Amino acid sequence: MSSALPHQTVLLQEAVEALDVKPSGTYIDGTFGYGGHSRAILERLGPSGRLLALDRDPKAVAANEIDDQRLTLAHHHFGELAVVVRQAGIDAVDGVLLDIGVSSPQLDEGGRGFSFRFDAPLDMRMDTTQGETAASFLALAGIKEITEVIRNYGEERFAFQIAKKIVATRSERPVTTTSELAALVREAVRTREPGQDPATRTFQALRIHVNQELDQLALVLPQAMDILKCGGRLVVICFHSLEDRIVKRFMRDLASPDRLPKNLPLRSADLPSPRLRLVGKPVKAGAAEIATNPRARSAVMRVAEKLIGNTVGINLAGGRA
Structure with a gap:
């Protein structure tokens, strides 16, 4: 809903x-x-x-x-x-x-995968007819590249910890949904500004990267x-x-x-x-x-x-x- x-x-x-x-x-x-x-x-x-x-x-x-x-x-x-x-x-x-x-509308349509408020496939593409999804990027990128994306586009100070957590998890199972990614980020980020979900900056960074x-x-x-x-x-x-x-x-x-x-x-x-x-x-x-x-x-x-x-x-x- x-x-x-x-x-x-x-x-x-x-x-x-x-x-x-x-x-x-x-x-x-x-x-x-x-x-x-x-x-x-x-x-x-x-x-x-x-x-x-x-x-x-x-x-x-x-x-x-x-x-x-x-x-x-x-x-x-x-x-x-x-x-x-x-x-x-x-x-x-x-x-x-x-x-x-x-x-x-892109944020509020849960199936698009832009927001952690909805459990959905980790897509994040504005143009769904082409390009790499966020899930595909996270499945293939190394710790260094994921860290740079989250740090540069999300201005996230825990970027390395988040990237390390993602790579460790995907060795056991793929990270394919918004809920899975949000949960991983929350585990890696122990402190956050009041009123802001720990996953906010990571989701923003991946969206910016996926859509260039x-x-x-x-x-x-x-x-x-x-x-x-x-x-x-x-x-x-x-x-x-x-x-x-x-x-x-x-x-x-x-x-x-x-x-x-x-x-x-x-x-x-x-x-x-x-x-x-x-x-x-x-x-x-x-x-x-x-x-x-x-x-x-x-x-x-x-x-x-x-x-x-x-x-x-x-x-x-x-x-x-």
Whole structure:
């Protein structure tokens, strides 16, 4: 049985406001989910506007109930953004929105294996049509690799003890369910912050690893910048410090002038211009939204606007320029 919470789109109005939607513009929702942001964007688009949406979860794509000719929905992960944009015949867009991380329906559907709240096969794939499951990874990886995944993606200080426990157990029987993994982690982790299950960080780390979430985020950001028009907006919502760190550094670096060797005989007017500007400060969910949707508590939204042409160095074929 699932005790699923109704799906609520986080920072809905704030994100769409940040996109500064133009009625005749072309926009990308790189993380369609259950269509909350896409619906709000479509409400602001005129008859000639266009929205391209992507989602790597086939269930999310199949569940789409938006019947609107202005919307094109593709089953792809956002790391393939350049390929999808080229296939859609789009040259440039006015805005890109990315809502990073696992969705509430994925967490609340017990059979997906994302949560230790349900006894289920240890899957954790957002795209169930391809890739390695969490169970497969744990069956083959060594102690060192498991330790690195749990430590790097879960920031778990007991990563080695957990990895050692997993490898020792699998020599007797395979670890194939969420309940089995959670029990092993709880045995290996003797202390934990009040109110947090000892398995929380391990499950988070395996999910990030299985879905290559940080790698996909690092891939999509330069692709998004490359297809944005001058004045176009990049809006990214993150729920984890590792994700937010990638976005923050990317935007910060492109909002700063290129670093040149000291003592070059150049006037300030001759220095390379920043490629984008930061728009406002990071936005977090307010008290009212958190009260109705506790999962919004960790959300951070960053916004940037493109200032100059295609200088990021990623072409639409997905390679370095």
